[in-house]
Amino acid sequence: MATPLTAATFLSKLRAEGVKVQEHGDWRTHNRNSKGAWGPVNGVMIHHTVTKGTEASVNICTDGYAGLPGPLCHGVIDKAGVVHLVGYGRTNHAGLGDDDVLAAVRDEKALPAANEANTDGNARFYGFECVNMGDGQDPWPAAQVEAIVRASAALLRAHDWNADGEGAISVIGHKEWQPGKVDPRGPGISMADVRKRVAERLKHEASWSPGTTxxxxxxxxxxxxxxxxxxxxxxxxxxxxxxxxxxxxxxxxxxxxxxxxxxx
Missing domain, CATH: 3.10.350.10 (LysM domain)
Incomplete structure (x- = not known):
């Protein structure tokens, strides 16, 4: 459990981890803070957009849609591995999820199956939406998954979460938070693999890249x-x-x- 990073620190930590970043508009102040709490934060949540193309995905995650105002996340990760920053603060990305899952993330314990929707996740997680149709067929390029790993590791490192480099439980998928969700899914990604790779990154300096030792x-x-x-x-x-x-x-x-x- 931690106080959210400032927008400037958030940006600097991503860049220090080797994340390619593109800033959009007034992302530093674009949020839903007037509608509820932002923090304390406990972890990082990964989603897929169910949209095609970077521009369209960035636009919908910035502005939202009927019934769900934007921003819909903090960053949109495109298929080339660029993280597009669209909001900062409370965003409409996580919705209600399972309090037992939140407790497991907070305590860095094994995740239980999500079977309830009783806890506000928008206040508790950093959120990244990844450009993918979410149909189980749209592939996840290696560059996109590497960006997920690096962005997640940057935030875990900044907050000293999973400092022992084991498990990386502070990174979860939307499907692990909210019953009925399936994201992220598709060829080329699994949350178990993402957590394993984040855990490995945390054993090294932020500038490390696989195969460089x-x-x-x-x-x-x-x-x-x-x-x-x-x-x-x-x-x-x-x-x-x-x-x-x-x-x-x-x-x-x-x-x-x-x-x-x-x-x-």
Whole structure:
């Protein structure tokens, strides 16, 4: 449970995680705060738009439609992996969901099946709508799923949620929140895989990308500082090595030990 980030911090955290961002209009102040609470927040919720094309999806998520005013989320993630920011604050994305699910997200526990709609999710979750028809046939490109992973990890990292890098329970799908929902679905995405990948990201620095680590064998006289200086060009990056290898004591390395090093 946490106070929502400011819009400026939200934007900076996304960019630090390598998310491609496009800002739209007055997104920083476009919200439904006059209709109810925004926060405390507990996690990130992923949806599909049931629309085709980036422009149309951004427009409907910005403006809403008859019976459901916009904004309908904080960001629209297109198929190329760009996150289009359309609102900030309370948005009409989550609706009513299961209080037991909210408790599990808050406590970072295994998710129960959603069977009730009794709790306001618009106040409790950051929401991303992803461009997809939601028919179970429309594919989810790798770039789009990677953007989901990075955007989610950015917010978990900012709030220190799932700090142990295991489970990433703070990221859920709409279908896991509200009974009767099916999003997100389709070839190329599963929430279990998204959570697994978010959990892996949280073991690394925000600048990390999959496949960008190398292995180094510790030699006699090495320190994390000397390794960072010689292999990464900056001794101050020793902390990245410590985090990447989950070293509780940065001085406790021994000759012959294998260490993963981040990208130079």
């Amino acid at each position: 190398v292995t180094y064998t510790v030699a006699k006289g090495d320190t994390l500082w000397s390794i960072a200086a010689s292999k990464l060009g900056d001794g101050n990056r020793w902390r990245e090595i410590a985090v990447l290898n989950k070293l509780a004591d940065a001085d406790a390395i021994t000759p012959g030990q294998k260490l993963k090093l981040p990208k130079k």
